Amino acid sequence: MSSEPTPTTTPSATPAPVRFTRVARLLHWTMAVMVVAILFIGAFMVTSVGDFRFLVTVHEPLGIAILLFVLVRIGWRLTHTPPPLPPGMVRLDRLAAKYSERLLYALLLVQPLIGWAMVSASGEPIVLFGSLYLPHIAPQNITLFADLLRAHIAAAYLLYLTFAAHLAGVLVHTIVIRDRVLDRMAFWRAPGYGSEAPPR
Amino acid sequence: MPLNRRTVLLGLAAVGGVSAVNVGAFLGAGGWFTPDTLTTSRFVDRFEQVFGKHDGFRRNHAKGVSAAGVFTSNGAGTALSRAALFQRGTTPVTARFSISGGMPTVADANSTVRGLAVLFHLPDGAQWRTAMVNVPVFTDRVPQGFYERLLATQPVPGTGKPDPAKVAAFLAKYPETARAMAVISKSPPSSGLYNSPFHGLNAFRFTNSAGDTVPVRWTMMPEEPSQPMGAGAAPGKDYLFDALVAKVMQGPVHWRFLITVGEPGDPTNDATTAWPANRRQVEVGTLTIDSLQTEAPGNARDVNFDPTVLPDGIALSDDPLLAARSAVYAQSYQRRTREPHRPSEVQVGQQPSGPRITKVDHEQ
Numbered sequence: 001m002s003s004e005p006t007p008t009t010t011p012s013a014t015p016a017p018v019r020f021t022r023v024a025r026l027l028h029w030t031m032a033v034m035v036v037a038i039l040f041i042g043a044f045m046v047t048s049v050g051d052f053r054f055l056v057t058v059h060e061p062l063g064i065a066i067l068l069f070v071l072v073r074i075g076w077r078l079t080h081t082p083p084p085l086p087p088g089m090v091r092l093d094r095l096a097a098k099y100s101e102r103l104l105y106a107l108l109l110v111q112p113l114i115g116w117a118m119v120s121a122s123g124e125p126i127v128l129f130g131s132l133y134l135p136h137i138a139p140q141n142i143t144l145f146a147d148l149l150r151a152h153i154a155a156a157y158l159l160y161l162t163f164a165a166h167l168a169g170v171l172v173h174t175i176v177i178r179d180r181v182l183d184r185m186a187f188w189r190a191p192g193y194g195s196e197a198p199p200r
Numbered sequence: 201m202p203l204n205r206r207t208v209l210l211g212l213a214a215v216g217g218v219s220a221v222n223v224g225a226f227l228g229a230g231g232w233f234t235p236d237t238l239t240t241s242r243f244v245d246r247f248e249q250v251f252g253k254h255d256g257f258r259r260n261h262a263k264g265v266s267a268a269g270v271f272t273s274n275g276a277g278t279a280l281s282r283a284a285l286f287q288r289g290t291t292p293v294t295a296r297f298s299i300s301g302g303m304p305t306v307a308d309a310n311s312t313v314r315g316l317a318v319l320f321h322l323p324d325g326a327q328w329r330t331a332m333v334n335v336p337v338f339t340d341r342v343p344q345g346f347y348e349r350l351l352a353t354q355p356v357p358g359t360g361k362p363d364p365a366k367v368a369a370f371l372a373k374y375p376e377t378a379r380a381m382a383v384i385s386k387s388p389p390s391s392g393l394y395n396s397p398f399h400g401l402n403a404f405r406f407t408n409s410a411g412d413t414v415p416v417r418w419t420m421m422p423e424e425p426s427q428p429m430g431a432g433a434a435p436g437k438d439y440l441f442d443a444l445v446a447k448v449m450q451g452p453v454h455w456r457f458l459i460t461v462g463e464p465g466d467p468t469n470d471a472t473t474a475w476p477a478n479r480r481q482v483e484v485g486t487l488t489i490d491s492l493q494t495e496a497p498g499n500a501r502d503v504n505f506d507p508t509v510l511p512d513g514i515a516l517s518d519d520p521l522l523a524a525r526s527a528v529y530a531q532s533y534q535r536r537t538r539e540p541h542r543p544s545e546v547q548v549g550q551q552p553s554g555p556r557i558t559k560v561d562h563e564q
């Protein structure tokens with residue numbers, strides 16, 4: 001890995017930048033809104049005497065929607081090559097970007113399953129909407145419920161920290177280093193970012 | 201703009217600022233910066249403050265016994281609600297009898313509020329959970345009132361009674377509680393759990409298959425004659441539960457399920473106020489309790505009788521107690537499921553009559 005270019009070039013000199021496919025960008029931003037929303041809803045609802053019940057009825061279907069989205073997204077990611085990172089990025093940043101993205105995918109897959117199993121273990125019905133119920137995926141057992149609740153809380157805070165780090169990383173690259181990493185995921189017209197990453 | 205020391209520092213400051221706002225907002229959502237807001241945790245802390253912390257037990261209605269049986273519907277309820285429960289037929293139930301307060305080994309007393317919680321297992325995984333009490337109206341209209349009452353009526357060491365000054369200040373602030381207590385004192389408790397009525401108290405909304413919605417409240421009326429409590433010899437510590445166990449050992453015990461239909465103008469957001477006595481009542485079937493179980497893993501011990509778990513055809517009203525009950529019961533459930541469990545006071549299957557001390561002697 002000694003062939004990494006040293007970060008001396010200015011960003012505008014970067015050759016032929018590519019961005020994520022339209023589908024990947026759409027999935028990214030839809031999920032970003034959903035995940036930030038569910039994290040804040042989760043943290044608030046467990047404290048709220050007045051809104052807990054209503055917010056649970058939002059939280060559960062939203063969490064299941066995230067599960068469906070992340071499955072589509074992982075499928076898309078496996079069949080499409082993402083654009084290469086800006087050449088000016090140092091090795092540490094590349095590793096951080098790579099593993100924080102994998103961690104995000106893993107958490108987004110596991111966390112809704114933990115939530116689903118947790119409510120199953122409590123024996124409470126899970127309403128998607130109206131009278132459409134989800135099946136239970138775990139036996140009714142309070143010890144299991146308690147363990148899954150601990151896991152749901154731990155995964156939520158880890159997910160939140162990973163998201164906060166991901167956001168800070170992108171901001172450092174965009175505002176401080178200015179290698180236009182954000183443009184890769186953007187919908188605005190960014191000069192030079194005409195092409196999309198090709199299918200694998 | 202060229203990259204220099206100044207722009208890098210400004211940029212880093214901007215990133216730090218955004219991150220601080222981000223994390224701050226998240227912690228704020230979790231209640232970190234608002235120590236005076238009544239959160240679910242603080243509500244449950246108040247129960248622990250007043251009753252002590254008893255690992256593995258409910259923070260309220262801690263003393264109780266698990267029960268099972270069926271609900272037999274006569275079909276009359278279908279006019280009011282499309283919930284499958286009201287179709288003519290039978291539905292299995294998991295239930296729990298309890299007395300209020302957070303102390304799991306407290307001695308039974310006539311004046312202690314009694315509870316009956318029922319989980320109806322409807323077809324296709326649907327459920328209806330309800331937790332009812334024997335008093336005709338609730339003591340509090342708003343959650344904050346309940347929270348403050350817990351502390352205001354806490355017995356003071358020495359006298360063993362609440363501080364009269366605190367109670368007076370509380371009642372001045374919450375006059376609806378004073379009115380409710382006057383109503384409650386006019387309907388003395390029955391002689392046992394098995395012949396107690398149990399009232400849902402909070403209002404809900406029923407919607408039938410034609411789409412018509414009405415406000416309702418409900419009551420389980422005992423088929424056993426409701427005698428008032430007789431003044432007799434000092435009863436045993438668990439006399440209410442012992443008598444229930446004895447009764448169910450003799451045979452199933454029944455309650456008639458009555459739905460009261462509200463009229464426009466009847467308050468749906470005030471459980472301290474009864475609706476006028478002439479409101480239409482529909483008898484929709486019979487609840488039969490045919491067995492009791494010592495609280496144990498997998499039975500009613502492990503159920504959160506959250507009254508907002510409702511099937512299609514039954515919906516919440518604007519009563520603020522309902523949302524609060526859901527939140528506080530969930531927090532109580534979160535805590536008690538994570539803690540170690542000890543055996544419950546009420547043991548089914550032993551000889552139910554006689555003072556408990558003889559049983560302890562036998563065991564030794």
Ligand code: HEM
Nearest residue numbers: 038039042043046060063064066111112115116153156530
């Ligand atoms: C990406 C998906 C999800 C995220 C990020 C998430 C996040 C959270 C967070 C932050 C909390 C608050 C934890 C605490 O501090 O106590 C929470 C609680 C909760 N979550 Fe999730 N959640 C997700 C999916 C789900 C799903 C799919 C379900 C159920 C089907 C679910 C059910 C619950 C319940 C019931 C609670 C409240 C637990 C209680 O107080 O009893 N969650 N979640």
Ligand code: HEM
Nearest residue numbers: 258260261296315316317331332333400401505524532533
């Ligand atoms: C804001 C008002 C209320 C608060 C804060 C409150 C609090 C609680 C708590 C913490 C529990 C223990 C829950 C658990 O761990 O599963 C409980 C149980 C219970 N409550 Fe309430 N309660 C309220 C209103 C009511 C009302 C209006 C009724 C009756 C209509 C009621 C009847 C019961 C019964 C019967 C139980 C025992 C349920 C069981 O056996 O699991 N409560 N309550």
